[in-house]
Amino acid sequence: MWFELLVPVLLGWLAGLLVNYLADVLPFTRRLSQPACPRCQTPFRWADYLTLRACRTCGKRRSLRTWIVLILAAASFLYLWLFPRPGLGLPLSLIVLTYFGVIIVIDIEHRLILFPTVIAGAVLGLIAGTYLYSKQDGVLAGMLISLLGGVVGFAIMFLFYKLGEVVARYRARKMRAAGQAEDEEEALGGGDVYLSGVLGLMLGWPNVILGITAGALAGGAMGLLAVIAYLIQRRYAENSLMTFIPYGPSLVLGAFYILYFF
Ligand SMILES: [Zn+2]
Structure with missing residues (x-):
């Protein structure tokens, strides 16, 4: 059924949100802090942050990286769902992939x-x-x-x-x-x-x-x-x-x- 494919896409979207969140806060605060606008430093409301709204204070839109990560995560989760790889099994495959996303984004942006x-x-x-x-x-x-x-x-x-x-x-x-x-x-x-x-x-x-x-x-x-x-x-x-x-x-x-x- 086609609507079953919404499951991996939604899971991928959530994983993408997690990758974005960790890449937004960890390099700066080294802890799971509240995300803040990179331009004016105003903390985001969680609802605004998770729905990808622009900053209410200065109007800065969310980064291109945010969107690239979300789309790639949803697409790759869908791919692994449709064509599961032997070995790790689906749940571990998805978790490891999400981990790789965090490492790659932070390393590219901060060389860290x-x-x-x-x-x-x-x-x-x-x-x-x-x-x-x-x-x-x-x-x-x-x-x-x-x-x-x-x-x-x-x-x-x-x-x-x-x-x-x-x-x-x-x-x-x-x-x-x-x-x-x-x-x-x-x-x-x-x-x-x-x-x-x-x-x-x-x-x-x-x-x-x-x-x-x-x-x-x-x-x-x-x-x-x-x-x-x-x-x-x-x-x-x-x-x-x-x-x-x-x-x-x-x-x-x-x-x-x-x-x-x-
Ligand atoms: Zn701002």
Whole structure:
């Protein structure tokens, strides 16, 4: 019946509201505070906030991101409802997808992986990983596979992080030599190390290797697109090549691909 399809669309819309809410408040207040207008800081009434009304004080409309997230969430929930993926099962698939949305939006907008989202992700990751791998050999074996994936995911990205520090030092030296002010860009943020651990818990061992590889490919593709965009705009400079790429979304995309489509 067609009206049954309203269920995933409505659930997706609610998940989109949750992603928007967390991305609106967590980076600023680090807690579940009342959302406020980004321009005039007037707190929203909940009814106004949830019905996507413009700010009553200054008239600022809701962000484009708000709408993109809602539409993508409703569409992807509908897709997973119609074409359920084997493995995680529908409820966990939808929850993990919502979690990925929160991580991606906050990382793109603030280049941050927030600590509360890492903790929540670790719990969710252990549950998802254990569920995925306990079907054959029981819960304990599943949990071990999940934990091993988490440790490996964390360790691999930790090595890259240390490598990134070396690159950052080299870059800072070059910028000083060129008389430019240093900036605070990190090649690979520390948050990505924790995120990689979380994704490792979900993917388990050895799929964590596949997930990180897919994430690196996605990151490389995004980096390549950035370079091409620079070349087209003739804004190419040596520094552009080292400009920060948000690795978080790439890692999440890689894990998403392995979890849902591999
Ligand atoms: Zn306002």
